[in-house]
Amino acid sequence: MKKKILTTFLILLVLVSFFSLGALAEGEEGGRTEALVVDKAGILTEEQVKVLNARAEGLSAKYSCEVIIYIINEFSEATISQTAEALYAEHNYGLGADRSCVMLLLSMSGRDYSIMAHGYGNTVFTDFGKGKLADSFKPAFKENDYNKGFSAYINKCAEYFEAAQQGRPVDTYTKGNIEKTQLSSKDILITVAICFAIALGIALIMRAQMKTAHIKTVAGDYICGGVLNLTSRYDHFKYDTIQRVYSPQHKDSGGGTTTNSGGFSHSSGKF
Amino acid sequence: MATQITNYQCPACTGPLHFVGASGMLECDYCDMKYTVKEIEELYSVKDDKAEAAFEKASQKAKSAEDDYGWGADAENMRSYNCPSCGAELICDSTTAATSCPYCGNPTIVPGQFGGTRRPDYVIPFKLNKDEAISALRKHYKKKPLIPSAFSKENHIKEIKGIYVPFWLYSCEAGGEVRYDATKVRTWREGDYLCTETSFYDVQRSGNAAFENIPVDGSSKMPDAHMDSIEPYDYSDLKDFSVAYLPGFLADKYDVGAEECASRALLRAERSVAQELRNTVIGYTTVTETSNTVRTDGHEVKYGLLPVWMLYTKWKDKDYLFAMNGQTGKLIGDLPVSVGKFFAWFLGLGSVLSAVAVAVRMLI
Numbered sequence: 001m002k003k004k005i006l007t008t009f010l011i012l013l014v015l016v017s018f019f020s021l022g023a024l025a026e027g028e029e030g031g032r033t034e035a036l037v038v039d040k041a042g043i044l045t046e047e048q049v050k051v052l053n054a055r056a057e058g059l060s061a062k063y064s065c066e067v068i069i070y071i072i073n074e075f076s077e078a079t080i081s082q083t084a085e086a087l088y089a090e091h092n093y094g095l096g097a098d099r100s101c102v103m104l105l106l107s108m109s110g111r112d113y114s115i116m117a118h119g120y121g122n123t124v125f126t127d128f129g130k131g132k133l134a135d136s137f138k139p140a141f142k143e144n145d146y147n148k149g150f151s152a153y154i155n156k157c158a159e160y161f162e163a164a165q166q167g168r169p170v171d172t173y174t175k176g177n178i179e180k181t182q183l184s185s186k187d188i189l190i191t192v193a194i195c196f197a198i199a200l201g202i203a204l205i206m207r208a209q210m211k212t213a214h215i216k217t218v219a220g221d222y223i224c225g226g227v228l229n230l231t232s233r234y235d236h237f238k239y240d241t242i243q244r245v246y247s248p249q250h251k252d253s254g255g256g257t258t259t260n261s262g263g264f265s266h267s268s269g270k271f
Numbered sequence: 272m273a274t275q276i277t278n279y280q281c282p283a284c285t286g287p288l289h290f291v292g293a294s295g296m297l298e299c300d301y302c303d304m305k306y307t308v309k310e311i312e313e314l315y316s317v318k319d320d321k322a323e324a325a326f327e328k329a330s331q332k333a334k335s336a337e338d339d340y341g342w343g344a345d346a347e348n349m350r351s352y353n354c355p356s357c358g359a360e361l362i363c364d365s366t367t368a369a370t371s372c373p374y375c376g377n378p379t380i381v382p383g384q385f386g387g388t389r390r391p392d393y394v395i396p397f398k399l400n401k402d403e404a405i406s407a408l409r410k411h412y413k414k415k416p417l418i419p420s421a422f423s424k425e426n427h428i429k430e431i432k433g434i435y436v437p438f439w440l441y442s443c444e445a446g447g448e449v450r451y452d453a454t455k456v457r458t459w460r461e462g463d464y465l466c467t468e469t470s471f472y473d474v475q476r477s478g479n480a481a482f483e484n485i486p487v488d489g490s491s492k493m494p495d496a497h498m499d500s501i502e503p504y505d506y507s508d509l510k511d512f513s514v515a516y517l518p519g520f521l522a523d524k525y526d527v528g529a530e531e532c533a534s535r536a537l538l539r540a541e542r543s544v545a546q547e548l549r550n551t552v553i554g555y556t557t558v559t560e561t562s563n564t565v566r567t568d569g570h571e572v573k574y575g576l577l578p579v580w581m582l583y584t585k586w587k588d589k590d591y592l593f594a595m596n597g598q599t600g601k602l603i604g605d606l607p608v609s610v611g612k613f614f615a616w617f618l619g620l621g622s623v624l625s626a627v628a629v630a631v632r633m634l635i
Contacts, residue, residue, distance in 0.1 A: 191632060192625040199621035203613055206417055212603040213594075216499040218546055219539035224481040228547035231446075232477040235453075240470040248463040 289519025326383020
């Protein structure tokens with residue numbers, strides 16, 4: 001009797017443990033089979049990968065959207081965007097029901113990059129926002145300082161998540177957009193130069209007002225009746241000319257995120 | 272000996288008389304008695320006639336002054352009179368027609384300067400008194416932030432003087448034709464093409480206008496720019512000339528003739544007609560004058576004395592002149608600029624604008 005109870009208890013314990021571990025595994029990694037930061041090209045040190053991964057994990061958990069950095073030597077599909085989608089599927093990336101994520105994929109041989117988003121990632125990272133996101137890491141990548149570039153990428157992702165949480169994702173300059181352009185020294189210098197030019201103009205006008213005596217060239221005040229007697233007027237059309245100049249109009253994007261049939265949005269380029 | 276000058280004195284107390292614009296009468300400085308212009312005219316007509324005759328006689332002997340006093344070439348521009356009140360000798364410009372004796376303070380008129388063909392046709396009496404002129408000048412300084420502080424303090428503002436300035440008043444007709452090349456430009460878009468249509472016109476306008484009393488100052492001592500700038504005068508206050516309007520003020524006879532000044536007035540009339548014709552050419556994008564036949568046709572000229580309050584100031588070896596229309600109060604003048612204040616305003620404004628602009632750019 002005691003043996004039967006003990007055996008039944010042990011079987012139950014194993015079963016419960018099996019399902020719990022499975023559930024735990026599901027909760028911890030969302031089913032993915034790879035880390036969030038993967039360096040197949042060896043451009044980062046182990047320590048750098050570890051630190052970046054920890055930061056990416058923290059951000060992903062906070063906003064329920066995986067932040068992925070994937071570095072390869074060459075892309076396997078026809079385009080880098082297709083390669084990003086393939087990696088997403090292969091490693092089962094994405095959190096939540098809509099498998100939300102944002103992935104920065106680097107292909108070192110051609111110095112190509114791709115920013116891909118899915119699910120909630122499409123809300124946070126609009127077409128305009130992806131362009132601005134690239135501006136945060138491209139300067140560092142150009143200097144081959146990849147750790148600095150990826151760190152900037154993760155910092156920017158945090159800002160974008162925060163903006164989206166406040167209901168104002170980074171998008172084209174519409175009212176309420178909190179993306180603030182960092183003023184460069186050149187912008188500040190130009191602004192200051194224009195202001196001082198205006199100040200100089202005002203000061204010169206004040207100086208001109210110190211001299212009020214001028215010779216008069218007309219005598220309109222002395223016309224009898226104050227009115228000219230117009231005796232004839234004649235306006236004769238001679239000819240006209242028409243000039244046509246090619247000047248294509250720029251289309252206004254109007255903001256938002258463009259997704260394909262798979263629900264992915266992409267932005268790519270060279271670094 | 273007949274004196275060439277007349278002191279206008281109160282018949283009641285022999286105090287000095289001066290013309291007051293507000294009342295339009297001559298008032299005594301001592302006993303406050305008031306007299307109309309006509310009363311004083313009648314009272315002093317005999318004295319003025321005698322003074323005029325003495326002036327004419329003295330003018331014949333003007334050259335001898337050079338021998339008597341050793342003035343040399345300056346004698347031509349100087350006159351010497353004896354004040355009938357205190358006997359003091361007054362040395363004046365040859366064109367001085369009204370002044371005051373520096374010894375007894377009596378207003379002094381030289382009727383001879385207005386004798387015969389030299390008699391003005393009109394005068395506009397002073398409407399604004401000295402206090403009003405000083406007050407207007409102080410306000411003028413206050414509105415100028417670049418003026419050196421020391422200048423407005425040391426300006427001897429109470430030395431402002433009321434002067435009847437001799438003017439030639441020209442009346443004429445001007446007319447003619449002006450032709451222009453004009454264009455109208457229209458733009459529109461057809462797809463990716465920007466289209467511009469330019470239409471060319473030949474435009475002509477003819478017209479004329481009559482001008483009355485265009486003033487040109489007949490005194491070489493008065494800068495033309497200042498006299499032009501205090502225009503216009505209100506000719507509804509124009510009075511037939513009487514010497515009785517002059518006591519209490521300075522006055523000069525003209526020393527630049529009517530024909531010499533005519534070209535300035537006639538050119539102003541022609542330019543006015545051309546400008547009025549141009550103002551009728553409307554609705555065009557560009558207008559370019561191609562020919563102009565506007566001319567004046569004869570002219571009449573009158574001689575008048577018009578009121579001006581003036582203050583001469585010397586500041587750091589430069590002369591500054593302020594003139595105020597004694598009838599309308601229009602004030603003009605050249606003021607010195609403080610270099611320190613100019614740069615303070617420039618740097619201060621520039622700093623404030625820069626700070627605001629950079630802050631706004633960061634917030635947008």
